[in-house]
Amino acid sequence: MKTKAQKTKLAFKKLMTADVVNLGVERPENFTYKTGQFAEFLFLDPKNPKKKTKRAYSICSVSNDKNIEFLIKLVPNGAGSDYIRKLNEGNTVEISGPYGHFILEDKEEPLVFIATGVGVAPIIGLLRESLNNLGYKKDVRLLFGLRGEEDIFLVDHLDELKEKHSNFDYVLTLSRPSDKWTGTKGRVTDYLSKYIDKKAHYYICGNIDMASDTKKTLEDSGIKEENIHFEAF
Ligand SMILES: Cc1cc2nc3c(=O)[nH]c(=O)nc-3n(C[C@H](O)[C@H](O)[C@H](O)COP(=O)(O)OP(=O)(O)OC[C@H]3O[C@@H](n4cnc5c(N)ncnc54)[C@H](O)[C@@H]3O)c2cc1C
Known part of the structure; x- marks a missing residue:
């Protein structure tokens, strides 16, 4: 249920990499959301401290978790980033919030998630929801793109999910790894052709260029538009 802005407390703040933080806020009693939706944080506008401004962040927790969690990339001189740095x-x-329609379909189908950077935020929630809460038995795949080794986060959690659910697998690919990296290299779009399945539902989240390129490639490969779910920021 959508609620008007309400106050709550920051339950925790955890650094995941040099510029990605995991925030948890206590869930207000009447704040109910569907996994994959987003919320807005309201804070004083640094350009006009008499007014409030807001930033949207995808919820990375699942709807029955105690806290509402977020994965936030802190950008240099960003108003929201500076606000979060000080919290x-x-x-x-x-x-x-909650806002948005980046949520699971009612019917179980194979799922392919494609994420870059903190675009994985709503997707980690949807992975946990489909595998742990709903007990999906069809294949669930994640193609996860990051830049370099220093940007890697969340893989322990993904490895745990993989160990627990034989129908889940993921590939982490780095677009700018060091020479020492022996894992998968390149952009997520380089690997899409391996994931074409006309019955699958695709959930794409990341920067606008990646998300648009991915959507176009999927459509060109015959995936129906209604099977492609898209969030970009
Ligand atoms: C539906 C939705 C969901 C979102 N979910 C998330 C989420 O889960 N996690 C998350 O981190 N963000 C998310 N965002 C983006 C977020 O709302 C902010 O736009 C972003 O964090 C930058 O805000 P800022 O106030 O720090 O920077 P701003 O004050 O808006 O921008 C300051 C400067 O930073 C630059 N900048 C902005 N974004 C980036 C970037 N990504 N990399 C480098 N430079 C940048 C701008 O060009 C500008 O020069 C989401 C946005 C939407 C619309």
Whole structure:
């Protein structure tokens, strides 16, 4: 149910890489959401401190988790990024939502998730929802793109999911790895052809160029538009 802006507390703040943080806020009692949706944080506008401004962040927790969690990339001189840099556990935060339609379909189909960077935020929720909560038995795949080794996060969690669910597998590919990297290299779009399945539902989340290129490649490969779910930021 959509709620107007309400105040809650920052439950935790954890650094995942040099510029990605995992935030958890206490879930207000009347804030219910579907896994994959996003919320907005409201805070004083640094350009006009008499006014509030807001930033959208995808929820990476699942709807029955105690806290509402986010994975946020801190960009240089970003208003939202600077606000989040200064937040400490126990601080009051103001959020509104939930918003968005990046949610699972009612019917179980094979799932292919494609994410770059913090675009994995809503997708990690959808993975946990489909595998742990709904007990999906059809194939669930994740193609996850990051830049270099220093940007790697969440793989422990993905490995745990893989160990627990034989129908889940993922590939992490680095677009700019060091010479020492022996894993998969290149962009997620380089590997899409291996994941074409006309029955599957595709969930794409990441920067706009990757998301648009991926959507186009899938459509050119005969995937129906209604099977492609798209979030870009
Ligand atoms: C539906 C939706 C869901 C979103 N979910 C998430 C999420 O889960 N996690 C998340 O981190 N963000 C998410 N975003 C993006 C987020 O809302 C902000 O736009 C982003 O964090 C930058 O905000 P900022 O206030 O720090 O920077 P701004 O003050 O908006 O921008 C400051 C400067 O940073 C530059 N900049 C902005 N974004 C980037 C970037 N990614 N890399 C480098 N430079 C940049 C701008 O060009 C500008 O020069 C989402 C956006 C939408 C619309």
